[in-house]
Amino acid sequence: MKSLQKKQYAVGLALSGGGAKGFAHAGAIKALEEFHIYPDLISGTSAGAIVGSLYADGCNPHEIIELFNHTSFYKFASFARSKSGLFKIDNFRKAMEQKLKAKTFEELNIPLYVNATDMFHGKNVFFSSGSLLDKVIASCSIPIIFEPVLIDGIHYSDGGLLCNFPVEVLRKQCQYLIGVNVSPVDIDHEEQLNLLDIIQRTYFFIRKSNVINSREQCDLLIEPPSIDKYGMFDAVKNEEIFQLGYQAALAILNAQPEIVKEMQALGSPRRLKHEIN
Secondary structure, three states, X not given: OOOOOOOXXXXXXXXXXXXXXXXXXXXXXXXXXXXXXOOOEEEEEOHHHHHHHHHHOOOOHHHHHHOOOOOOHHHHOEEOOOOOEEEEOHHHHHHHHHHOOOOEHHHOOOOEEEEEEEOOOOEEEEEOOOEOHHHHHHHOOOOEEEOOEEEOOEEEEEHHHOOOOOOHHHHOOEEEEEEEOOOOOOOOOOOOOOHHHHHHHHHHHXXXXXXXXXXXXXXXXXXXXXXXXXXXXXXXXXXXXXXXXXXXXXXXXXXXXXXXHHHHHHOOOOOOHHHHO
């Protein structure tokens, strides 16, 4: 077993960005729970920030995807009459506000990091304290598509621009690190591309460069196969994507019995309330 010296947390969980592909995060978490592995520190980017915040707040995996059942992109987004984004996501903000019990990071059951891109200074910023909702919304506000979020006088957009797989923020703090990456490093070639395809591919190429190194730092890396066939806005396919994440996590956990046993032995002092009750 690894030495626990200088490691504040036993098991960390890093959740990548990826739009609707983030439903796979919830499936992976379900598999981890079935193996009695509970993270006591979480980081999330974009879709990972959404899933991570809900899970850290006490939602179980199925409750997370229920928020998006039978939901299209346009239920949560409406056209914005501004020069800073095509859409605003006020409806999504309202849905998250109703779902989240915690108003601040400090009220969460599990410590959480979410990141967003400082659009004034061109740098990645991690948030782990203070008000929660605005920072989660900022983390998933894709530039041009969505309006940036103003926090303390600075406009923030999607964290995936500069750090789509927030592994490093956990690595030095955690004895074991589990990473769930739902942004593939390869993408299929297509002859015909529409506007949405171009937007998604542009974002893919931006994120690819900052994901590769992060993958190598994970003790367990979960990457659902065939996840690339789903688009960033395929929210109506949440159950399918959930199952992809679940099956991918089961495969990795079954293939790594020694490290799984070590993580199980460590336990977690911060198990979620729905696991304790």
